[in-house]
Amino acid sequence: MNIVVLLSAGRDPHSGQPRPVGVELQAIALARSLPGAIVTGLHAGMTDAAVCDAFGHGLSDITILTLDPGSDPLPALIAELRHIGPALILAGRRGQGGTDSGLLPYRIAHACSWPIVADATAITCDGGTCHVIQSLPRGARRRITVSLPAMVTIHEAAPPALPFAYRGRKAGRLHEHAGMAGPPPDPAGEIRPYRPRPKLIGEIAPAGTGVVLSSPTPDDAAAAVLAYIERFRTLS
Amino acid sequence: MNRRDPRAERAAMIVAVTPRLRLDRTHRGGARTVQAAVTETGPAPIRLTDPAFLIAAVVEAPGGALTRHDRQVIGAARLLAGNAGGVLLIAPGAVEAAGAAGADRFMALGVTGYDPACLARRVARAITDHAPRHVLFPETADGGDLARRVAALCGCDLFAGAESLTTHQAVRPTGAGRQEIRAAPPWLISLAPDRIAPYRGRPHEVESLPPPEIEPVSGATMAAEPLAVDAATIPLDQAPLVIAAGNGVTDFAGFLDLARALGATPGASRVVCDAGALPRAMQVGASGTVLNAECYIALGISGAPQHLQGIGTVEHIVAINTDLHAAIIARAGLAIIADAQAVMAALRRML
Numbered sequence: 001m002n003i004v005v006l007l008s009a010g011r012d013p014h015s016g017q018p019r020p021v022g023v024e025l026q027a028i029a030l031a032r033s034l035p036g037a038i039v040t041g042l043h044a045g046m047t048d049a050a051v052c053d054a055f056g057h058g059l060s061d062i063t064i065l066t067l068d069p070g071s072d073p074l075p076a077l078i079a080e081l082r083h084i085g086p087a088l089i090l091a092g093r094r095g096q097g098g099t100d101s102g103l104l105p106y107r108i109a110h111a112c113s114w115p116i117v118a119d120a121t122a123i124t125c126d127g128g129t130c131h132v133i134q135s136l137p138r139g140a141r142r143r144i145t146v147s148l149p150a151m152v153t154i155h156e157a158a159p160p161a162l163p164f165a166y167r168g169r170k171a172g173r174l175h176e177h178a179g180m181a182g183p184p185p186d187p188a189g190e191i192r193p194y195r196p197r198p199k200l201i202g203e204i205a206p207a208g209t210g211v212v213l214s215s216p217t218p219d220d221a222a223a224a225v226l227a228y229i230e231r232f233r234t235l236s
Numbered sequence: 237m238n239r240r241d242p243r244a245e246r247a248a249m250i251v252a253v254t255p256r257l258r259l260d261r262t263h264r265g266g267a268r269t270v271q272a273a274v275t276e277t278g279p280a281p282i283r284l285t286d287p288a289f290l291i292a293a294v295v296e297a298p299g300g301a302l303t304r305h306d307r308q309v310i311g312a313a314r315l316l317a318g319n320a321g322g323v324l325l326i327a328p329g330a331v332e333a334a335g336a337a338g339a340d341r342f343m344a345l346g347v348t349g350y351d352p353a354c355l356a357r358r359v360a361r362a363i364t365d366h367a368p369r370h371v372l373f374p375e376t377a378d379g380g381d382l383a384r385r386v387a388a389l390c391g392c393d394l395f396a397g398a399e400s401l402t403t404h405q406a407v408r409p410t411g412a413g414r415q416e417i418r419a420a421p422p423w424l425i426s427l428a429p430d431r432i433a434p435y436r437g438r439p440h441e442v443e444s445l446p447p448p449e450i451e452p453v454s455g456a457t458m459a460a461e462p463l464a465v466d467a468a469t470i471p472l473d474q475a476p477l478v479i480a481a482g483n484g485v486t487d488f489a490g491f492l493d494l495a496r497a498l499g500a501t502p503g504a505s506r507v508v509c510d511a512g513a514l515p516r517a518m519q520v521g522a523s524g525t526v527l528n529a530e531c532y533i534a535l536g537i538s539g540a541p542q543h544l545q546g547i548g549t550v551e552h553i554v555a556i557n558t559d560l561h562a563a564i565i566a567r568a569g570l571a572i573i574a575d576a577q578a579v580m581a582a583l584r585r586m587l
Contacts, residue, residue: 011412099417100410101396103384110388115353118381129458136377138530139470141463142350185393189419194409197399199430200308210553210569214560218582221572225533225554225579226586228570229477229498232531232552 001125002086003031006077006105007041007062009048009097018050023092025057025161027154030123031090032058032162042080044073044179045097055172058162062172065179074104076179078111086149088130093119093153102153109151117144119155281441284340287322292368293339294359294386296379297327305374307337307434309427312401313372314338314435316421324368324445328355335442338435343445350460352378354452356385361448364390375426383426395425401432467501472518472525475501477533480520483507484536484557484576488514491535494580497587503527505537521546536576539564 005028010021031039041062043051046069051062065076081089094102109116121141122133125148134142135155213224249259293313295306302310313323325331325339328347345358359382363371373383375397387394399416400407406421408428467475480503481491488508495502504514506521520527522542531552537543539555539562547553547567555568556576565571572579 011414013413016412016414096412099393099396100412101384101394102380103387103394103396106384106388110385116385118384119377133463137474138476139465139467139474141465143459143461143463144350145459147458189417191410191415191417194411194414194416197407197431200433210565210567210571212560212565212571212573214573216572216574218574218578219586221556221574221579222582222586224570224572225556225583228552228554229531229533232477 001034001036001038001088002084003034003037003039003088003090004042004081004084004086005031005039005054005059006089006091006095007043007051007054008092008095009043009045010050011096018048018053020050020053020057021092021094021096022161023094023154023156023158025054026156026158027090027092028054028058029160029162030120030154030158031088033159034088034123034125040084042077042084044076044080045069047174047176048097052172052174053164053169056164056166056169058165058168060168060172061175063175063177066176067179067181070184072182072185073098073179074107074111075182077104077108079180081108081112088123088125088148089114089151091151091153093155105151105153112149114149114151115146116151116153117146118153120152121155121158123152279438281335281439282340283441284322287317287340288320289317290322290324290341290366290368291317292324292326292363292366292371294326294371294373294379294382295331296374296376297329297331300330300332302331302333302337303374304434305376305379305427305429308429308432309372309374310337310339311434312427312432313370314437315401315432316370316372316403318403321369323440324366325442326359326362336439338437338440339442340440341445342442343447345447352381352385356382356389357453358448358450359386360389361450365448366445369423370421371424373424373426375428380426383424387424390424392424393422395419395422397428398425399428399431401425401427467499468496470501472501472503472520473528475527475529477501477531478503478520478527478529479533479535480504480518480537481508481514481535482537482576485580486577487580490580490584494584494587497584498533500533501529505543506540534564534568535580537564538562539567 007024008021010019012019031037041054041059044065045067047064091105117132119135120132121135124131128148130146130148130150132144134144135157251258251260291313293310317323322340324341325334326343328345330344334342347355373379383394395406398406398408407416407418410417477500479495479500482505485491503520504518508514509516509519522545526546527550529550532547532550533554535556553568554570555564556572556579560573
């Protein structure tokens with residue numbers, strides 16, 4: 001089974017140095033754990049140290065479609081994916097290097113008419129279908145079955161990435177060829193250094209407004225607690 | 237000589253009793269003025285018959301109730317709409333109290349169950365038909381997924397995870413969180429949580445709009461089912477319901493049993509973790525885990541400041557403690573002055 005992992009030119013949030021994106025490395029580990037998987041990496045853009053570092057985390061082949069900086073990678077990626085014909089395409093839930101919006105997997109899936117499943121933590125494939133465990137907020141999980149080929153984005157709650165191996169980094173095979181560049185996207189706006197902004201504080205009832213039960217019998221107390229929890233469960 | 241009757245004088249001054257006592261002191265001792273009782277109703281809802289433009293807010297509203305994030309999205313739409321524009325609320329199903337949240341128009345798309353591809357097609361059709369000036373989504377797991385599907389369908393860029401939004405400028409992080417993009421608000425925007433306050437003004441009158449007619453397409457999603465998750469395996473900072481033991485608990489095996497029976501994630505106070513009764517990973521508070529839970533049950537916990545920091549954002553708190561003057565009793569929505577050990581035993585019997 002051919003599996004393509006989309007790689008992006010990640011940056012360290014503190015130093016700004018090239019660094020692979022964590023969820024994409026988790027995607028490599030997840031892809032390698034599937035039986036009979038042939039895993040390759042795919043990147044469109046400049047040759048980047050962050051992309052090549054993925055060799056050290058368990059990838060043996062990476063294709064880089066070289067594009068001018070700032071051009072749209074969508075046409076090049078679609079052409080290459082149609083050429084490879086993979087059964088499964090994995091991506092991180094938010095790539096880096098572009099505008100970090102996490103939109104590219106959706107555009108590829110829409111252009112190729114593949115189903116897309118977001119935030120996967122586990123994948124199993126049988127025949128032409130794929131079962132994906134999706135991570136939801138508050139620790140909830142959902143199982144989704146889709147037909148192959150499919151695009152799946154990987155969540156941070158997936159199993160950890162393989163540790164870096166220097167031998168793998170040196171032995172990886174890099175295939176570079178020129179990609180079909182799309183028209184550069186509209187100028188996004190003004191780019192500035194990030195400034196943290198305050199968040200809204202949660203709405204908490206002021207202190208001393210709750211119900212106080214003084215010395216109830218244990219059974220009354222237990223019934224009150226259960227009723228309160230029931231109400232909270234129906235509210236949320 | 238007549239003696240004064242202050243009670244009768246006061247009774248004569250009463251104009252109205254409901255909704256509050258009103259006295260007419262200018263007619264001291266005079267005849268009671270007869271006035272129609274003023275029935276106080278809420279402020280009249282704002283009615284927008286012909287809005288100059290629309291701002292669409294696409295919300296999740298699980299079970300028909302707007303979440304906190306949904307209200308913030310409608311609040312942001314209200315902000316962009318101003319007085320002239322209208323807010324078009326789009327949800328998969330019916331929504332309660334849409335007018336109070338600030339919506340002028342409401343469209344239920346009639347999508348039940350988990351079918352994001354169908355939902356995205358309907359949203360894309362609705363926003364193409366009504367041509368709102370901006371479309372806002374919540375940047376949640378499912379809301380963000382829907383926003384990206386709609387953006388791909390419309391062939392449009394998405395301003396993902398906006399952290400600041402005004403009528404002339406939107407800001408979102410980029411470049412691995414090292415940079416931010418500032419731009420005029422684009423067409424499709426998804427809003428990060430807790431950035432824009434929900435609408436608190438006068439309620440709006442809601443007019444329902446019919447959902448777009450769209451032919452059903454068999455999606456490639458064959459099945460979707462929620463999985464039962466063992467609450468004990470959920471990381472403490474993500475758990476929705478946490479039960480924690482403090483110094484008032486002595487039977488820790490029973491406590492873990494109770495947590496399992498309630499479907500709650502177990503936690504502990506610093507005293508209990510220091511004593512080695514429960515692992516350090518369970519510690520709630522400033523030096524342990526800061527919770528994001530919706531409901532927290534504190535058994536025998538007095539509520540040291542460092543512990544209260546760990547439950548700062550929790551809305552529903554149940555405290556069971558023998559000390560009426562403990563700090564956690566003031567913080568709790570339901571406080572029970574009793575021995576935690578005895579209540580624990582009763583809870584285990586009832587479950």
